[in-house]
Amino acid sequence: MTPKIPRPHRDDVLLCVIGVAAGVLLWALGVHTNPTARLLPHWATLVPLVCLGALELVRRSHPRTALVVGTVGVVADQFTVGSLATVVIFTDLMYAAVVYGKPAMARRLPVSTGLITVVVTIAAVAWLRTPQSLLIGAVTGLVCFAPALTGATLRNHREAAVAARLRAEQTALLAEMDRSQAVVAERARMARELHDMVANHLSAIAIHSTAALSIDSPATSREALGVIRENSVQGLAEMRRLIGLLRAAGAETEAVAVPSLDALETLVEQARTNGSASGLDFVLHDERAPAADGDARLPAPVELAAYRIVQESLTNAVKHASPGTVTVRVSRRDTLLRVGVDSPHAGRPTGPRAPGSGAGLVGMRERAELLGGSFTAGARGAAGAAGTMWQVRAVLPAEERTTER
Secondary structure, eight states, X not given: OOOOOOOOOHHXXXXXXXXXXXXXXXXXXXXXXXXXXXXXXXXXXXXXXXXXXXXXXXXXXXXXXXXXXXXXXXXXXXXXXXXXXXXXXXXXXXXXXXXXXXXXXXXXXXXXXXXXXXXXXHHHHHHHOSTTHHHHHHXXXXXXXXXXXXXXXHHHHHHXXXXXXXXXXXXXXXXXXXXXXXXXXXXXXXXXXXXXXXXXXXXXXXXXXXXXXXXXXXXXXXXXXXXXXXXXXXHHHHHHHHHHHXXXXXXXXXXXXXXXXXXXXXXXXXXXXXXXXXXXXXXXXXXEOOOTTSOOOOOHHHHHHHHHHHHHXXXXXXXXXXXXXXXXXXXXXXXXXXXEEEEEOOSOOOSOOOOOOSHHHHHHHHHHHHTTOEEEEEEESSTTOTTOEEEEEXXXXXXXXXXXX
């Protein structure tokens, strides 16, 4: 099956028509490049002209073939009276071979035509030994080397433009990937924040509503309803704070009250109220000491992470701990902030309990690791023994290393 010749470009058709028409006009006017030639009749110069003109139609699709055949045609033109149009068409074929040809041919042609120009110049000077012989080398350079060099320059500019466009597209793609990753990280951060804020209050509401429904006592129901109302109000307040942060896009957020370790006493007192129905007591040991440089303030992300870890640990204790004492211990030594929460873990919990999703431990671990710290949680002691404790340990840098993304 013969290969299908593609349809020529309209510009190539225009070049073919103009080139052949100009050559015929010059031939009719008697303008020749080699008028002294007598080997062939005058009309013979039209044959190379028409052949090279036809090659203009395939200068883009078959540049190598067009150049080879065009070289034969321009050499044959020298044995006739010659046509300037034939030479001009050949220069365009040389230019097209570099621009549209394969990369290897585009690299070789400027070098090879340059060498041919030098060789022809030296041979002409050595053979004729006249200053006019230098014109032969100059014409050779104009016919073959100059078009090849021009085509190579244009091709290099095109390839550089394509490379720049590809780099721009890659940069845009990387920026889009970074933006997508940032959105995913922000969604994860918002999920952690929302879980830590709401889980504590909803767990207390679930526990006390269960107690009110299971114990037929007006006093107990009134006390449970009071706790439910208090947790509902606090949960709504923290929810409004988070929604306010989300709505204030691009606004200053420094003025928004962010939970800190200064509110641990209030947090423990709230857990004491919520866990009283389950036989739990809560004790806080705040052993923080000023940093080595005398600045006792922690970075806001570190304080928020520590506060949320304590809050989630107390929520888990209210939901799952056995009756007993829950101990919260916070200490700071040099560049480390240590957070520990111990809760009874012996036997099966009694009394009303709220279900858990397991996202709390994941969120606490993520908070610690994002700040360059560590987090562990698990039971210590023999399984089922009275002294078994569920221990939560977090070590956070007192100096901010990375921020939450």
